[in-house]
Amino acid sequence: MTKKQKKMLTRIIAAAVLLILLNFLPVTGIIRFVLFLIPYLIVGYDILKKAWKGILNRQVFDENFLMAVATVGAIAIAFYEKSGDFNEAVAVMLFYQIGELFQSYAVGKSRRNISELMDIRPDYANIEQDGSLEQVDPDEVEIGTVIIVQPGEKVPIDGVVVEGTSTLNTSALTGESVPREAKAGDEIISGCINLTGVLKIRTTKEFGESTVSKVLELVEESTSRKSRSENFISKFAKYYTPAVCYGALALAVLPPLVRMFAMGAAPQWNDWIYRALTFLVISCPCALVISIPLSFFAGIGGASHEGILVKGSNYLEALSKTKYVVFDKTGTLTQGIFEVVGVHHNQMEEKQLLEYAALAESASSHPISKSIQRAYGKELDRSRVSEIEEISGNGITAKVDGRSVAAGNVKLMDRLGIPYKSCHKVGTIIHMAIDGEYAGHIVISDVEKPTSKEAIAKLKQAGIQKTIMLTGDAKQVADQVAADLGIDEVHSELLPGDKVEQVERLLAEKPAKANLAFVGDGINDAPVLGRADIGIAMGAMGSDAAIEAADVVLMDDDPLKIVKAIRISKKCLGIVYQNIVFALAVKGACLILGALGIANMWLAIFADVGVMVLAILNAMRTLFVKKL
Known part of the structure; x- marks a missing residue:
């Protein structure tokens, strides 16, 4: 837990203990009111502060405002009625903060999956000068410089081994736990950890253009691209929160007035205000506003842990609707x-x-x-x-x-x-x-890559309707590879422009709701990667242009990762829809019960905090990826 989370946990525990103890004290009246304000303010002062700031900034309608109005109102009613029952107001704020703490921890856990990649950023590069090693900033190392990587150090810049043998841990980049052997003449990508021997590496790229820099740039940008579902929820909450506030106000005012003027009965203000406050707590949109982005964030985090970089949640959503997968051949399905x-x-x-x-x-x-x-x-x-x-x-x-x-x-x-x-x-x-x-x-x-045939078979099991291969190779060679791998359609002897034409044709022929993904690795694939609904680049050996144009980057060039990426995206979208339906269904039912006076504050707590916690737990499932 972070320092901030530990502080919040301390506040929650302190408020909970005080709340329990106060129920055993034989005090009434103003003293009881003041004593119950202590745990209320301990656990909820920041919510009241945020609500007040929102009012001053004319951004009134958010969950802080709802909780502040509901709990302050509940305290006011209990004080006015002289019932001395301040438990509900304190408990609502207490459980709300428990939910917030849980949400903060869940977001932190999914963020750590992505931020683990940040650990691949090297702090220095070793250069030998006058018989001793000098640590320099990786940005200062020019192309062609020989750097030395000792056991336990990160490879700072892409290059070719000129001397030494060792084993490399590539798990941070590829998700593959098995160490990779490296010897003279082998290409090495930055971000790997040298495990055993000393390596001398001649750099082939500047640090800013190396694999580690590209990966970090992609990860940092991934959270800025929102999916349609996230944008929908953001717009929904923007209109939903003011609507329920006005609905609660109407519930508090209109029925009593109708009873008083139309029916000639006592207005029962306290009863209807209590119902309106319960209505506000129930209506808090936390479950939707928090769990939907968290689902996508966790999905991107889970994919990153497997060596699959998704550039944004919009691409994760689009990937889940993929029905056609088009492959380049050389370097994608074959080893090149x-x-x-x-x-x-x-x-x-x-x-x-x-x-x-x-x-x-x-x-x-x-x-x-x-x-x-x-x-x-x-x-x-x-x-x-x-x-x-x-x-x-x-x-x-x-x-x-x-x-x-x-x-x-x-x-x-x-x-x-x-x-x-x-x-x-x-x-x-x-x-x-x-x-x-x-x-x-x-x-x-x-x-052929050893996993290509298995990848094609599992893509079809995952719901892909058609696999296509586009290549510049001779027809006889292309047909043989397609037959070996079980590919449905093959087009050979194509120039880069011909590949774009073929993809254009396939895009025109496919159903509107079915997406087409193109998988490639070479610089001549960049135009096609950009034109497809989803561009997937083989990252470890792929060209910079292909990686830049793609929406998804596979860090270890394994075709099976395409299947894993699609499964992660489908699981993520399934969880998003589950949370939307569950949250709206429970809240809708509880809102009706609250308006009818059947639901009290305790049911409201479940409808808000309980639903949020269950939705977050469901969202966290996207972090865990099953082995193929």
Whole structure:
């Protein structure tokens, strides 16, 4: 609990103890009145102060005004009737403050889930100068600087490991509790905690553009974007509170006047004023005004804890209505890393074929060439290679150990007049020829993410009506991936502009109340992310432009997080609607009972504080996310 919450708890306990003790004292009259004012003022002086300030600022109608009028009125009636029963007024203020304390604690708990992310903000970066480490402000570190991260320290800036091995705790960013291994050559994102070894990292971004800064910026902005439900409740409360105040005034004045002038009976002012005061306590809109924003706030907090950054409650609400999910392929459903998935050879051994291919490709930085070099797995002796010639759109020819080697596509084989064998596998095919003879071919493919197929299946279980894949890849490759993953519709060989056209078409075809989400990671996906009803970016490896354009950012690039995000949003919206219906139904019934004189202040306390506490407890369920 915070210092302020502890102070409030002390006031509540003190007032409660005094209230109980005063009921055992045999005092009456003015002394009893003064004694009961002590616990009343201890627990409620700030409510009276806020109500008075509201009146002075001409912002009269709020819950503080309702509680002040209701409790002061109840005390006045008890004093006027000389009943000495001041328990109700003190109890109403006491239980109201209990509800406020509970609400403050609940908001604090959900806020802590989000503010835990703030702990990833690094305080310093280590730079080695003259044989010793110097701590500098991360903002002062330029791109290309080598920084040193020791065990237990946060990685302050994005970069590439140049020396050292270690394990990293990425849970604050990704929600994944399993540590990640890091070694020389690996890309590292800021915000991770170095657990074991010392790492030397060459920075690739300035601190202001690094992952940790982007994440903090998104979190800080997330609470400023309100959903339709929140805006509705705010407008509802704006008109509702004055309406019930005037309704209570009418209830206090009109029935007595009717009895007196129309019926010739005694007006019974005290009875009707008491009913009006009860009506005011019941009508306090705390349950709605507090629980609805809290539900969304807790939902954003629960999602953040799972490594899903939702930029605002409006996007959380829109996500719950998603029925169509459109995917980019490379880097979204696939790893975006090309790997050798097959080596088909004639007479030459597989290892030797790979060696010739790796040596021939050793001067190229193309992803295909790099994948062949990785598959070979040994250090390349560039002195064995000569006469390298790269033929654009065809492949490479070279001399390896004095032998002529050609590695490329079918165009290269046709160009050299070498008969080749076709391959039944889907992927990029690198045909190999040694000394003018066909030696075999290597199959290279972009590997599917291990959770992609499961994610598509669970999206359909979660109520997604249609999954679509848009890609610039060849039709054969795209169709194969779509078939493997169970995607309903696929469009291939698309340029970035073509993707926008496809999304425009899908938006026009879908039902009005169904939302379309687009999931992508690359800079060429930014226009589509912005055009879709909901843009979801793969954050850890995604481009800055994609993250900026998206409404939801997945910090660990796991497609299963899309399912989790949709489930969180649906749970959150379900709880919001439950609270609205429950609060309005209970308050409506109690208002009728209060107006008829059946409900007293104790029922009013339940209708206000009890309903608020139950609604807050229900809202807090959005903090807890079930495992998939």
